[in-house]
Structure formats: structure tokens, C-alpha cells
Amino acid sequence: MNDASRTYSPEETGAFVETFAIEPMAEGPLTGLRFAVKDLIDIKGHKTSCGNPTWRDTHPEAAANAVCVDQLLWAGAECLGKTVTDELAFGLDGENHFYGTPLNPKAPDRVPGGSSSGSASAVACGLADFALGTDTGGSVRVPASNCGIFGLRPSHGFVSVAGVNPFAPTFDTVGILAGTCETLIRAASVLLSCEVPDTAETGTIHLVEEAFTLCDREVKMALAQPVEALKHIFRGTVEPTSITEVVGERADKPLQKWYETYCKVQWAEIWSCLGGWVETAQPKFGPRVKVNFELTRILNRGEVQAAVRRREGYYRRLSGFMSSNDLLCLPTAPSVAPLKGSLGMDRTACDYYPRALSMTSIAGIGRLPQVTLPVAEVNGIPIGLSLLGAHGSDAFLLAAARRLLRATPPLLEK
Amino acid sequence: MNDASRTYSPEETGAFVETFAIEPMAEGPLTGLRFAVKDLIDIKGHKTSCGNPTWRDTHPEAAANAVCVDQLLWAGAECLGKTVTDELAFGLDGENHFYGTPLNPKAPDRVPGGSSSGSASAVACGLADFALGTDTGGSVRVPASNCGIFGLRPSHGFVSVAGVNPFAPTFDTVGILAGTCETLIRAASVLLSCEVPDTAETGTIHLVEEAFTLCDREVKMALAQPVEALKHIFRGTVEPTSITEVVGERADKPLQKWYETYCKVQWAEIWSCLGGWVETAQPKFGPRVKVNFELTRILNRGEVQAAVRRREGYYRRLSGFMSSNDLLCLPTAPSVAPLKGSLGMDRTACDYYPRALSMTSIAGIGRLPQVTLPVAEVNGIPIGLSLLGAHGSDAFLLAAARRLLRATPPLLEK
Numbered sequence: 001m002n003d004a005s006r007t008y009s010p011e012e013t014g015a016f017v018e019t020f021a022i023e024p025m026a027e028g029p030l031t032g033l034r035f036a037v038k039d040l041i042d043i044k045g046h047k048t049s050c051g052n053p054t055w056r057d058t059h060p061e062a063a064a065n066a067v068c069v070d071q072l073l074w075a076g077a078e079c080l081g082k083t084v085t086d087e088l089a090f091g092l093d094g095e096n097h098f099y100g101t102p103l104n105p106k107a108p109d110r111v112p113g114g115s116s117s118g119s120a121s122a123v124a125c126g127l128a129d130f131a132l133g134t135d136t137g138g139s140v141r142v143p144a145s146n147c148g149i150f151g152l153r154p155s156h157g158f159v160s161v162a163g164v165n166p167f168a169p170t171f172d173t174v175g176i177l178a179g180t181c182e183t184l185i186r187a188a189s190v191l192l193s194c195e196v197p198d199t200a201e202t203g204t205i206h207l208v209e210e211a212f213t214l215c216d217r218e219v220k221m222a223l224a225q226p227v228e229a230l231k232h233i234f235r236g237t238v239e240p241t242s243i244t245e246v247v248g249e250r251a252d253k254p255l256q257k258w259y260e261t262y263c264k265v266q267w268a269e270i271w272s273c274l275g276g277w278v279e280t281a282q283p284k285f286g287p288r289v290k291v292n293f294e295l296t297r298i299l300n301r302g303e304v305q306a307a308v309r310r311r312e313g314y315y316r317r318l319s320g321f322m323s324s325n326d327l328l329c330l331p332t333a334p335s336v337a338p339l340k341g342s343l344g345m346d347r348t349a350c351d352y353y354p355r356a357l358s359m360t361s362i363a364g365i366g367r368l369p370q371v372t373l374p375v376a377e378v379n380g381i382p383i384g385l386s387l388l389g390a391h392g393s394d395a396f397l398l399a400a401a402r403r404l405l406r407a408t409p410p411l412l413e414k
Numbered sequence: 415m416n417d418a419s420r421t422y423s424p425e426e427t428g429a430f431v432e433t434f435a436i437e438p439m440a441e442g443p444l445t446g447l448r449f450a451v452k453d454l455i456d457i458k459g460h461k462t463s464c465g466n467p468t469w470r471d472t473h474p475e476a477a478a479n480a481v482c483v484d485q486l487l488w489a490g491a492e493c494l495g496k497t498v499t500d501e502l503a504f505g506l507d508g509e510n511h512f513y514g515t516p517l518n519p520k521a522p523d524r525v526p527g528g529s530s531s532g533s534a535s536a537v538a539c540g541l542a543d544f545a546l547g548t549d550t551g552g553s554v555r556v557p558a559s560n561c562g563i564f565g566l567r568p569s570h571g572f573v574s575v576a577g578v579n580p581f582a583p584t585f586d587t588v589g590i591l592a593g594t595c596e597t598l599i600r601a602a603s604v605l606l607s608c609e610v611p612d613t614a615e616t617g618t619i620h621l622v623e624e625a626f627t628l629c630d631r632e633v634k635m636a637l638a639q640p641v642e643a644l645k646h647i648f649r650g651t652v653e654p655t656s657i658t659e660v661v662g663e664r665a666d667k668p669l670q671k672w673y674e675t676y677c678k679v680q681w682a683e684i685w686s687c688l689g690g691w692v693e694t695a696q697p698k699f700g701p702r703v704k705v706n707f708e709l710t711r712i713l714n715r716g717e718v719q720a721a722v723r724r725r726e727g728y729y730r731r732l733s734g735f736m737s738s739n740d741l742l743c744l745p746t747a748p749s750v751a752p753l754k755g756s757l758g759m760d761r762t763a764c765d766y767y768p769r770a771l772s773m774t775s776i777a778g779i780g781r782l783p784q785v786t787l788p789v790a791e792v793n794g795i796p797i798g799l800s801l802l803g804a805h806g807s808d809a810f811l812l813a814a815a816r817r818l819l820r821a822t823p824p825l826l827e828k
Contacts, residue, residue: 042686067718074715157570162582162584269574301484302440308574312608
């Protein structure tokens, strides 16, 4: 399915809401790179649709760039356009009822993943060197995994979200999708204002047992070789770890409580952020997003405090467990990209969303940075392997990813 | 000036935008406590004015409580009303052109401080046991200091800001103002979902030299006795420290670069968050706030990346320097509350704002929690002493504050 030499026009990909050319404001470390911006992030003089026509119609054009966009333009990068997002960022699939489904060039019959769907598609199709996305519960990591590219969810609170539409602020981050690890590192070095070391002397790398249990058998098999490479390169420091034991709980359905905890906090925050607009503007939503917002509206808010308490408990146990040079390793997603149109209307009733969010919630709950690496395929369809670092260790995490990739060039040949 | 036995009606204080009684949703750890909410934080069914009539007129009523409000109601507290804020939270003075200046009962001829002016006034006047405020650049800490009460700015990212109007998200926090340290701890334990230990075994407590240099001589003198008490209680661990040296810079005007760094990032974020509304709604602002927004609009955004770089550099040096049980100690504000009407129109031209923000920016830039304690007075006018902990050490910081206060009862007798 995948023809790496193929070139695409923006129109063919369906990745863009709008294309243009905003020149760099200065020469800098990103000179020569072109980036796209998820249409949840403000660009001066343009409307931010957040993937929903009613939102677009009920909000003025942006008076300023989001701070993250300005950082990139002043560092020498050129901005190419705005990319399709799941409505209000509420989805991991990338099937937008109004704006369509951006092309997953590695698997055209499958979804690109969302909510940073167009950003992933634009990068995977070679139209942009990197793209800005947002990641609340996996919206950079999952599309990066689905489309076979690199993705970073930074530590919460380290990349400015000013000018980015709030969704669930406790978990909201601005992340990066990129075609190569070095491009990811260049863009991240600007947004995080850090220097990424040439290599990383890691402590223990924990293979999160529950996440490997949760993913499809074929995903686990496809990741076996990269995991072996990891063990070889970081000799003697890679070991299986039960995250359930780390946080001092007894085994349940793997990561079930992480999933429930994440959803309750997220849904409460979504309705607090967007409920006023929903009730006032009475927006048209696609059918799946309509169901999603109804879940946030009817949430029993008496359950929120228990979820916050569990979240902070998990966070503290995990922080206490991980040294600043330790890493976690897990599959980025439970499966390769689902077939288009295969996901049901109710996210809680299907199998994909609960499994995916169970795995992605670790970074959100733990306030951890996560990088996903396109190091495996299942029958030619990409699947990512993720490394997570301690809170605030983004530069170190990226250095570890660089070390892994540099030592195993075959991982890059797909 | 201060008559501790005096009781006030809400009207006399000018602290409230609106009073009501929202009953607790359940029994819990806050049963029996009554709280007020800064009018920048959503309460279901009410409009959030953000201290500005145009904002009020251009936004719908809230469809849900902010998550932090729900946390308190479900933990047993009763909500009394919404309190006056500086417009859009843009100020440290508490003189709102439209909603007036809430009473500072300890110094009626002086400002209460802002932007959580009404929250501080309501607590200081004994109308609420505690109140929610927001603190971006000092908006909880400064009014708590001015009004002689306790205040907490939590670690960034640990109390939900969902349903709280974004201002400068990199620095925005929801904080607490309270009449006693134990009430502060009870409310914080709910919002942060943590248990505050009975006491704290601290490492080194660093007296931040530059902050003591920056404050008025009379403030330094007034704080000498509490600082001596600190040295006595935490014997052998309290020492003067130059924060300029910690971050590896050469001395300039004390904390001048911290101030400039903070302002550039904050102003860029404010305009990214609110510029679209300002340009579309063409709001009426009070004269001082009008000047403030103009500063954010005309900011040279080419300077933002250098400010972000310096901020992250300061953060990393400070994180590396502080152990998890170390504290910083500094005056909360450079002076007691200014006289009403004494502050000029241009915040950058006056003396008060640059000095205050220089001191408050340490917590913002460092992502550190800060608690201010009403342990001193200058001629009967309150001034706070602050303790700051490492990022995420909020429970430990509060335990250290408790230990200090418990060991020195005279500090509480004012």
C-alpha cells in the first residue's frame, strides 16, 4: 500500500483546511523547515475552526498567532497552512464529519488517527517537515503511530498553550509530529527552549507489562524486534514492570482504572471549558462527536473528586518510582490504524477507544513526556513504539530516542 | 485602623459582585466552611464577568461549574458568592474602574491588592472562611499579603483551570485565600487531592537576598522578627542565597531580568488569549487596564523566544539547585498595600509593579508553589512572608508553613 516515492498535492491528502505561505520572521535553527498547524491553534488573521463549522461561525479571526506558532516563525520555519482536526479535538480517529478524513498514506483504507489528523497526514505525505498538533489524551501520539511518523507529547506545562483552544487543560499539551527524529528534535528544541544532548545515559527502562498485554497480539509481535533492539542497546537496564504494582493497586482489567480516572477528569474539564458554548451556540456536530459531548454533559460530577484523588495518587507513586533518567516503554496504540468507518458511535461501547486511552492516559496522568517512534509495521501498516520520561525530562527523552534510532538503522528502514 | 472584632455586611466591603448560597453537594472534609469565588471562575447558571462589563455582555452564562468549584462543593463547603476581580485579572492593585475597590479592612485607605481583590477582602472581612482566586503573576499572593491573610499559589498544573478564564496559561493557577493556615490547608488538601503531613523535615531554607534587597526598608525590618523565628525553628538550615548566582548570572538590578522575562512571556500569552476578543468586542476598559492591554498588543513578538529561553534556563537551574525538601523564603510584596489612587497609569513607569512582579515572578518562572503568611505589620499594616517549595511539593510546603506557625504563636497575634 505504501509508496514512499509518491508525492502528493495538498488537495489529494485532505490534510489541510487552508493553505498559504507565512514566511519565517527571521533566520534561525529551523531555517529551511516547513510546518503545518492544527486548526485548533491560532494563526493571526485567520479563523480557527476547531474542526467545526459552528465554532468557526461563532468566533472572530485570531488577532495574534498562538505563542507556539510565533516561536517557530521567529526560529526560521515557514508555515504552510492549517490542518484538519477532529471536532474540538474530541477524537482519536481522524474522521471529521464536516472536513473529511485526511489521507493516511501508509494505509489509505485506514484512518489517520486524531485529533491531529491533518497534521499527521501532511507530514506523512511529505507536504510538511513537521506539524503542530495538540495532545490531550493521545491526539499527537496516536496519529503519529497510525501514519508511521514521529510524535512528541511534551511534559504538561512546558510548551505554551496560549492561543490554543482549551479542551481539558489539566491534560492539554501542544505537541509535534515530524518525518524524522532529527526534525522532531529541532522543532522541540525551539518550543521547549532546550538543548537535546547527543546521547543519553539512561537508568532503568521499564517495559510496561499492562500496555503490552492490552495491545493486539500482532502489535506485540511486531514490536518484539524493536524491543529486542532496545534491550541490546541499553543492555542490562531494560526490564518488565507492572505499573499497577508501582501505584500499589491490585490487578484489574489492565489499566482499566487509569482509563476511567482519565475520562472522568477529562470529561468534567471538557464540559467546564466548552459546555457554555455548546448550550448557547447549539452547534451542529457530527454524530460521534455529538455522543461524546453528551457524555461530558451528563457526567455525574460527584465522581470527579475521587478521580482527581486517584489521578494525583498515581502521579505521586509514579514520580516517586521513576528517577530522572528512567524511561517507560510501551506500544503507542493498541492496534494499527482502524479501518475507515469501522468505529462505532459510542466510544465507551467500542473496544478501540478504551484500550487506546488506557495506554495513552499514562503520560497524561503522570504528567510525563512521551515520544512515539515509527519502528514497526503489521503487514505493512505502521505501529509506533513509545518512550516516556520523567516530568520535565523532555530533552533527555529525545536524546534517548536519538540514541536508540542511531544505533539501529534497520529500524528506520521501513 | 484594624478592629478585629468588627463585623461587616457584604455591601460594606464591596467584595462581592453577587451573593447567593450554593449549598454543599455532600458532607465532606470542608463541611462547615463557606467560600467565595473570584469572578473569573465559572459558577453554573451565572455570568462570569471577569471584572469587565463588556466581557459580561459578550459571553453566555456558565453551563457548568469550574472543576475547582465542584471539588469544593462536593467536599462539603458552601459557596457564598462571586467576588470582584481586576479586569480580566490584569492587575495587582484591586482598583476596578467598574466594580470599585473592595475594602482592605486592615488598612481602609489602602488597596486590597489584586487581581483577586474581592476574594481577599471577603476573607479578611470575615465574610468567608476561604476564597478561590487565580494567580498568574501574584494575584493571590499580593492581596493576601496586603489584607493580612493566608494565600497559596499552587504548583502550576496541579489545580484544574477548566472553567477559569485563560489569561497567560503558562503561569495561570487557581489559588486559595484563607483566614487561617489550617483552613488554607483543608481547602488545599481538597483541590490538590493531597494529605498535608503534620510537620515537615526541611532541608535548606534559602533567604532570597535579591528579594529582601528589593523590598522597602520598613518591610525588611518588619520581617526581621519572623525571619529570626524561622532561623530559630529550623535551626542551622536557614541561609542567605543569591538567586542570581543560582541561575549563573551576574548581578544586575535585583531580579530585573526575572521581571523582564516574566512580562514578555506573560504579555505575549495575554494577547494570544484575549487579543481576538479585544479587537472584536472593542471593550470599554478602565484607564489603567487599557494601557496594560496596549502593552500586550504592541509587544515585539520577536523577543518572545529569547524570553522563553531565559525562563526555561532559570527553571532548570533552580530545579537542579533545590532539593525536594528545600524552601525559598522571601517577602511576598515589596511594600505594604499602596494607598488608594496612588498608582500611576503606566505599570512599567511606576515603581511598585516592576518591584512586585520581580519578586512574584520567581514562583511563576520556577513553576514553584508559594504560600504567604500574615506574620508581620508595618505600623499596623500587614505584610506577608512567603515560603516557596519545589515543583509539586505543595503538601510539604504547607506542612512547613504549619510547623513555622505552630512553633511561633506570637506570629499569629497581630
